[in-house]
Amino acid sequence: MSIVLDISQRNSVLKKMAILVDQNRDEILNENLIDLKSYQGSDLAMRDRLKVDDHKIEVMIAALKQLAYQEDPIGVERFRFTHDNGMQVYNKTAPFGTVLIIYESRPDVTVEAAGIAFKSGNKILLKGGKESLHSNLAIAKLWHQALKEETISLDWITYLNYNRLETQSFLEKPTQNVDLIVPRGGERLIAFVKEHATCPVIVSGRGNNFVYVHNEADKALALDNIINGKTDKISACNAVDKVLIDKNLPNKEDFVKNLITTLKNFNVEILGDTSLSKYEEVLPISDNSIWQEEFLDYKIVIGETENAQEAISTINEYSGGHSAAIITRNQIEAETFMTNVDCAAVYHNASTRFTDGFQLGLGGELAISTDKLHQRGPIGLQHLVTNKWYIHGDGQIR
Numbered sequence: 001m002s003i004v005l006d007i008s009q010r011n012s013v014l015k016k017m018a019i020l021v022d023q024n025r026d027e028i029l030n031e032n033l034i035d036l037k038s039y040q041g042s043d044l045a046m047r048d049r050l051k052v053d054d055h056k057i058e059v060m061i062a063a064l065k066q067l068a069y070q071e072d073p074i075g076v077e078r079f080r081f082t083h084d085n086g087m088q089v090y091n092k093t094a095p096f097g098t099v100l101i102i103y104e105s106r107p108d109v110t111v112e113a114a115g116i117a118f119k120s121g122n123k124i125l126l127k128g129g130k131e132s133l134h135s136n137l138a139i140a141k142l143w144h145q146a147l148k149e150e151t152i153s154l155d156w157i158t159y160l161n162y163n164r165l166e167t168q169s170f171l172e173k174p175t176q177n178v179d180l181i182v183p184r185g186g187e188r189l190i191a192f193v194k195e196h197a198t199c200p201v202i203v204s205g206r207g208n209n210f211v212y213v214h215n216e217a218d219k220a221l222a223l224d225n226i227i228n229g230k231t232d233k234i235s236a237c238n239a240v241d242k243v244l245i246d247k248n249l250p251n252k253e254d255f256v257k258n259l260i261t262t263l264k265n266f267n268v269e270i271l272g273d274t275s276l277s278k279y280e281e282v283l284p285i286s287d288n289s290i291w292q293e294e295f296l297d298y299k300i301v302i303g304e305t306e307n308a309q310e311a312i313s314t315i316n317e318y319s320g321g322h323s324a325a326i327i328t329r330n331q332i333e334a335e336t337f338m339t340n341v342d343c344a345a346v347y348h349n350a351s352t353r354f355t356d357g358f359q360l361g362l363g364g365e366l367a368i369s370t371d372k373l374h375q376r377g378p379i380g381l382q383h384l385v386t387n388k389w390y391i392h393g394d395g396q397i398r
Contacts, residue, residue, distance in 0.1 A: 004095060004121045007072040009152060014115055016146040018064035021111065024142060025057045031134040032107060039131050045235035045296035049105040050132055059358070060111040066363035067115045073381050074121045088392040093385040095121035097179040100160075101366060102127040102167065102193055104185035107135035112357075112364040113184075114143055114157045120384040125178065127160040127167060129185075137161070171196040182379070184367040202379065204367035206294040206320035207237035209352045212311040212337065214328035215246040219255045221349060222327040223262060228351045229325070230300050231266045237368060238323055238345075238355040241295050244305040244314060247275075256302075263300060273303035291318040308333055316342045321370040323352035344370060344377035 229240030357365025362380025
């Protein structure tokens with residue numbers, strides 16, 4: 001493991017990178033255009049994640065600046081203890097060492113992931129998808145320029161331009177030390193990494209997020225919440241795919257009709273269970289396995305549920321463990337729902353679209369973990385650390 005850089009050095013690189021991204025936005029956009037023109041797939045979510053525009057560049061710059069001004073996550077005291085023999089015992093945060101992130105299509109991850117890893121004292125190996133190669137290499141070049149201008153070794157941030165076989169070989173027999181791997185992408189990518197990796201893996205898994213409209217819901221709020229969650233960004237893992245509507249919701253039929261009309265205005269394909277597929281524009285569910293699917297598309301499933309307890313049970317059975325929301329005026333019901341739903345992020349009267357490191361105040365995210373060890377939800381600056389024990393004595397022996 002390399003000697004940890006001083007916090008001022010780490011912050012200087014982040015600030016320099018923010019300036020370089022701003023100064024070189026035309027080059028990034030031009031390289032991204034090459035990637036977009038080369039992409040032949042029909043996956044709308046993949047294309048959306050691949051595309052870089054001025055707004056995405058502004059978000060990259062903002063994330064770098066926010067990271068630069070956050071507290072140092074290294075050396076934070078988590079525990080202290082004075083032993084009977086006088087030893088002073090401390091537990092403090094420490095870097096992992098080297099982190100490998102394997103991701104698909106998103107050039108902004110090349111900024112965000114590297115920034116978080118570097119600020120938290122880790123070296124990072126970036127393995128992006130072939131569909132975003134030109135964009136990623138342009139951004140990696142800027143990282144090396146920022147490191148060079150601060151006279152810091154370039155091996156703190158490395159881009160691995162590997163094909164699938166080379167990646168598999170590296171996972172199985174790394175040519176350098178790797179302490180942690182984070183796959184960020186679809187289920188096929190995650191399965192590939194878990195099959196071949198020889199070191200710990202944190203899974204950034206599927207979304208398949210639910211909204212439960214409780215019988216004491218504000219119906220206008222519920223409608224806005226569902227539409228935002230479904231249509232704001234279909235390529236996001238925090239998008240809504242399933243809606244459960246309480247059978248005792250007052251004026252339920254009017255709400256359902258309004259929901260269907262509004263979703264259709266956004267060209268969303270609607271599927272429903274037996275109670276809701278009676279509506280003309282709702283297709284019947286042909287296979288219950290659809291409740292487990294993450295769509296990443298203009299597609300949604302709506303269903304009726306008996307009560308909050310059944311909604312919780314359904315979510316825990318089918319969701320990806322990412323995000324779920326309850327819409328209700330009843331605070332007690334909301335607390336019960338949030339306590340018992342087994343997801344990384346639970347919401348009361350707010351959109352699942354906020355499950356995002358930057359939105360939740362972390363200064364961006366390496367990924368959104370659906371694992372429970374060692375971190376769940378957005379993996380931010382504060383979470384890309386492990387810990388170590390510091391024991392100070394004056395000759396004590398046991």
